[in-house]
Amino acid sequence: MVGDRTKRKVGFIAEEVNEIIPEVVIWEEGQIDGIDYAYMTAVLAKAVQELDEKINEVASGQQSILGAEFDLQNKNIINVRNILSASGNWSIDENGKLIVKEIETEKLTVKESAQIGSSEKPRGITLYDPTGDPYCVSVAVGGALASESGVCAMSSSPSPSSNSPSPPEPPPPDTTAPLITIIGDNPATISVGSTYVDPGAIVSDAGSPNIGYTTSVDGVVMAEVQIDTATSSVHTILYSATDQAGNMGTATKTVNVVDPD
Structure with missing residues (x-):
């Protein structure tokens, strides 16, 4: 028997503490009899230190989650390999490559080079004349520029040459669960x-x-x-x-x- 149990006391439930810190639990004749609060002091002190460190991190605006650093004051995310949208429509990898399905902006600046489409998926650019009519400008076989009235289609690129290969069909959507x-x-x-x-x-x-x-x-x-x-x-x-x-x-x-x- 530990202590005088005739007096009302405040403390922890020994059975619950045994699941977390069994080293501080006292056993008598094969049964849990109480808690050694002297040994628990060191554990509580360590917990307070860790909590204090976390409070200091929050106050400084620096957060670390699974190796990624979040600078809440300067609004920066550091040491992130990839950022993926919940919908899967856009992503940014660790090399700065941005993949999106659509961009809408008032100004787009390209400092070195720009690539539109690929040999597998040739694409055109929709330009508007002064009257507001759209034209799809594309490159035909041999490098000649061609234009066709209307906006460029998403599934194929117009071309004056009938020998231009048709772009491949997009892959089917992923509907299989992990x-x-x-x-x-x-x-x-x-x-x-x-x-x-x-x-x-x-x-x-x-x-x-x-x-x-x-x-x-x-x-x-x-x-x-x-x-x-x-x-x-x-x-x-x-x-x-x-x-x-x-x-x-x-x-x-x-x-x-x-x-x-």
């Missing part, structure tokens, strides 16, 4: 009072390689899976992954916490 393969037993069975370590899952997607996944336990989103093993119970882990096209894949795992007695 495939999530769960690692380890499913369902998994562990004993009451033990610690559950989730082996995770593997995500594969042909259109969006190297995508990650999120997890939730019994409907609660968690960065790291944690299972309450204090009593016999059944828990459900949900793995979710979304590719660049917005397709979502899911997989579930059941964890049974059983009393070996």
